[in-house]
Amino acid sequence: MxxxxxxxxxxxxxxxxxxxxxxxxxxxxxxxxxxxxxxxxxxxxxxxxxxxxxxxxxxxxxxxxxxxxxxxxxxxxxxxxxxxxxxxxxxxxxxxxxxxxxxxxxxxxxxxxxxxxxxxxxxxxxxxxxxxxxxxxxxxxxxxxxxxxxxxxxxxxxxxxxxxxxxxxxxxxxxxRVDLILPNGQPISSRAISKIRNAESGQRYAVEQLLQAGARAPLAGEDRVAWLADLEHAGFLRRQRHxxxxxxxxxxxxxxxxxxxxxxxxxxxxxxxxxxxxxxxxxxxxxxxx
The missing domain is CATH 3.40.630.30 (Gcn5-related N-acetyltransferase (GNAT))
Structure with a gap:
């Protein structure tokens, strides 16, 4: 067909x-x-x-x-x-x-x-x-x-x-759902965000994804949840309803x-x-x- x-x-x-x-x-x-x-x-x-x-x-x-x-x-x-x-x-x-x-x-x-x-x-x-x-x-x-x-x-x-x-x-x-969108228009998977927030296995790779996209690196001792919130507040990550x-x-x-x-x-x-x-x-x- x-x-x-x-x-x-x-x-x-x-x-x-x-x-x-x-x-x-x-x-x-x-x-x-x-x-x-x-x-x-x-x-x-x-x-x-x-x-x-x-x-x-x-x-x-x-x-x-x-x-x-x-x-x-x-x-x-x-x-x-x-x-x-x-x-x-x-x-x-x-x-x-x-x-x-x-x-x-x-x-x-x-x-x-x-x-x-x-x-x-x-x-x-x-x-x-x-x-x-x-x-x-x-x-x-x-x-x-x-x-x-x-x-x-x-x-x-x-x-x-x-x-x-x-x-x-x-x-x-x-x-x-609500997606978090990178500056290049790509959504970052909710699973990757969850790994970072909950310090799960694989969080290092998820963080590296954000860094490669241009995110600032987490400060020494900075809580990962606070880091993600700051990336969103600074406009690096934006929310989009799906x-x-x-x-x-x-x-x-x-x-x-x-x-x-x-x-x-x-x-x-x-x-x-x-x-x-x-x-x-x-x-x-x-x-x-x-």
Whole structure:
């Protein structure tokens, strides 16, 4: 099935592939790849978030070249769920390890239309082979348009059109939240902030993220909660309300489909192409008419 447009990434900038183009399956292959040496460098270089989630399986899209040589042109990351509570809520499963998130999907802009669906269908099969305990995949679409300090859009926001094309189940939105936004327009994850505030394992890496973004270093003996509050007071961090990501479910087995029977099964959201900032989800027609 051909989508109207496909969003692609290269060097952390998005582009759109017209529907007139289409992937040539004879030139591509999909296989499991090493997370540390292959997937992580690719994602950090090309995905707008420039970060890797905690990964359970990495799958690569390869373009076949002359002389048996191949080039990595896309990566799919199956990640640990954002939290254990998301699995029963979004997949209807009690065991957190029985589901995973589609944490990252990054494809080059020259792989042709439909490359996402072609790659994902094969990646799901590899996931079942390599991790048979995983029977559902949860995917999130962030509808908030992200703009950097120069006024350039680096993440246009999306509503999950790819997931609807693949016949996934739309279950609604995740919980609304308040994001802390860096000067470059990137949100810093709530988990990273929590690690700093509560002095949890991994807080050093979270602090380093802020320092690399230009934050002042904590003073000797300065309480980390007070440090974060001062960064916000000084305007380095700003708050932005988020209505929640769109949530999609891919049940991969009959048992997964049965487990999902009690979940909402809602109409797919629609992209508002006229939106210049904020949530790019089109409002329901009844609400628009009100």
């Amino acid at each position: 051909i989508t109207t447009r496909s969003q692609r990434w290269r060097d952390r900038r998005s582009s759109w592939v017209p529907a007139a183009s289409e992937i040539d399956p004879r030139r591509f292959a999909v296989d499991v790849i090493d997370t540390v040496t292959q997937a992580a460098p690719f994602v950090r270089q090309h995905h707008y978030a420039a970060s890797m989630p905690v990964t359970r399986l990495s799958v690569g899209l390869f373009r076949n070249g002359a002389g048996g040589h191949s080039e990595l042109v896309g990566v799919c990351i199956f990640a640990h769920p954002v939290n254990n509570a998301s699995v029963p809520k979004s997949a209807g499963l009690n065991n957190p390890r029985s589901a995973c998130d589609l944490g990252r999907l990054v494809l080059f802009d020259d792989t042709g239309g439909n490359a996402e669906t072609w790659m994902l269908s094969r990646a799901f099969k590899l996931l079942r082979q390599e991790k048979p305990e995983i029977i559902s995949v949860i995917s999130y679409a962030d509808p908030i348009r992200r703009i950097d300090q120069h006024g350039q859009v680096f993440m246009p926001g999306h509503v999950g059109t790819l997931y609807s094309v693949m016949g996934s189940r739309y279950t609604g939105r995740s919980s609304p 209505p929640g990501n769109h949530v999609y479910l891919f049940p991969l087995t009959r048992a997964a489909k049965i487990a999902a029977h009690g979940l909402p099964d809602l109409p797919y959201p629609v992209l508002d192409r006229s939106a210049l900032a904020g949530d790019v989800t089109a409002l329901p027609l009844l609400r628009m008419a009100a």
